[in-house]
Amino acid sequence: MGGTESIPGEGVSQDDLYREAVDHYGSSLDRLARAYEADSEMRRDLLQDIHLQLWRSFAQFDKRCSLRTWVYRVAHNVATGHVVRQSRIRKRLASIEEIEGMASHEQNEQVTSKNQALERLSTLIQRLKPLDRQIIILYLEGMDANSTAEITGLSAANIAMKVHRIKNILRRWFHEGGPHAG
Amino acid sequence: MPDEFPLNDPKKIWQEQPTEAIPMTLDEIRRKAHRLQMIARVVALAWIGFGFALCAGFARASARAHVVIPRIGWAIMSLWCLYGVYHAFKWIWPGRLPADATFSTSLEFYRKELERQRDYGWRLWRRSGLAWAFLGLAFLVVIPVVIGSLQNPRILVNAVPFCVMLGIWLVVFLSTRKRKQQELQQEIDELNAMDRGSR
Numbered sequence: 132m133g134g135t136e137s138i139p140g141e142g143v144s145q146d147d148l149y150r151e152a153v154d155h156y157g158s159s160l161d162r163l164a165r166a167y168e169a170d171s172e173m174r175r176d177l178l179q180d181i182h183l184q185l186w187r188s189f190a191q192f193d194k195r196c197s198l199r200t201w202v203y204r205v206a207h208n209v210a211t212g213h214v215v216r217q218s219r220i221r222k223r224l225a226s227i228e229e230i231e232g233m234a235s236h237e238q239n240e241q242v243t244s245k246n247q248a249l250e251r252l253s254t255l256i257q258r259l260k261p262l263d264r265q266i267i268i269l270y271l272e273g274m275d276a277n278s279t280a281e282i283t284g285l286s287a288a289n290i291a292m293k294v295h296r297i298k299n300i301l302r303r304w305f306h307e308g309g310p311h312a313g
Numbered sequence: 314m315p316d317e318f319p320l321n322d323p324k325k326i327w328q329e330q331p332t333e334a335i336p337m338t339l340d341e342i343r344r345k346a347h348r349l350q351m352i353a354r355v356v357a358l359a360w361i362g363f364g365f366a367l368c369a370g371f372a373r374a375s376a377r378a379h380v381v382i383p384r385i386g387w388a389i390m391s392l393w394c395l396y397g398v399y400h401a402f403k404w405i406w407p408g409r410l411p412a413d414a415t416f417s418t419s420l421e422f423y424r425k426e427l428e429r430q431r432d433y434g435w436r437l438w439r440r441s442g443l444a445w446a447f448l449g450l451a452f453l454v455v456i457p458v459v460i461g462s463l464q465n466p467r468i469l470v471n472a473v474p475f476c477v478m479l480g481i482w483l484v485v486f487l488s489t490r491k492r493k494q495q496e497l498q499q500e501i502d503e504l505n506a507m508d509r510g511s512r
Contacts, residue, residue: 150339153335157335161333161335162328175336179345182335182337183345183349186339186343187346188416201416204416208416208422211419211423212422215426215430226503249327249330252323252326252327261419261423262419265419270324271323271327272327273324273328283418283419284417284508285507305323
């Protein structure tokens, strides 16, 4: 395992890249793991796996994309693999479009505290299929459509359409008290 | 109080949630990566060793058999073990992280994962050469039973309940697998449509 191997032609080691990634995106990775795994023990394992794969991946980082894109791709893909392997969970997941059109009265109370709001947000995210989950996480992390498109492989137009739907859902869940309130 | 900050701002709520410390130090990551690679190598070596041992055992049984049909059966089983050893080396032996393993775009990665799950049964069957194992077993068990039943039909009658149970299991197994594969295929088609829309 070449922990201190330099990236070809760059003179930056795998360890340095990993440190830089963790300095800048460490808390984002923690939030990402929370979005993919509700169970705290399994979430810890997932987060460890994300860090491990991230460090390993830097042995092949060729700077064709930005460090941020690389970090998010690796992390999302590790987490997606985690969800896909748990096929029982995967079967219950829905797309953004399905949730938008869902006639559910689960969230029929207005949020009154920050914790309640976070819990509601986490519930929503954990109900989504992996690709849609990535889009909402990247939206919440403040990424624009082009960056999200680069990470996910979808077009910016497609992302913009999905983000529009996400905003509708969030408005219903946070401002109007529930999917069919108001 | 829906308009009070930050309850009406999901981005803020998301970004300001409490986070935990990074679960491992860099040294621990290196050690864990090294340990995982070692474990994977040991597992691969164990499978390879087991395959060679079985291969030698079956070859010995083939050499010792006095009747042609079991001899062929043992020989096929022995060759199947060699095939298994080759595939254990090819698929289980840990290599470097494949270039497309984790940093392909999410769409590609997700589709590949679903395809891998859809094809899992078929690949397992093909990679492990199970058809050869069943052929060997047919020579060792089925053909001798059929030949024996010509002299004593009771042997076949005794085998009927087992065959019926096997048949029921096969039908349930295949129909469940087919339904799962259809569900996965539907999701793959949705991703493909999404991808086409992106180009």
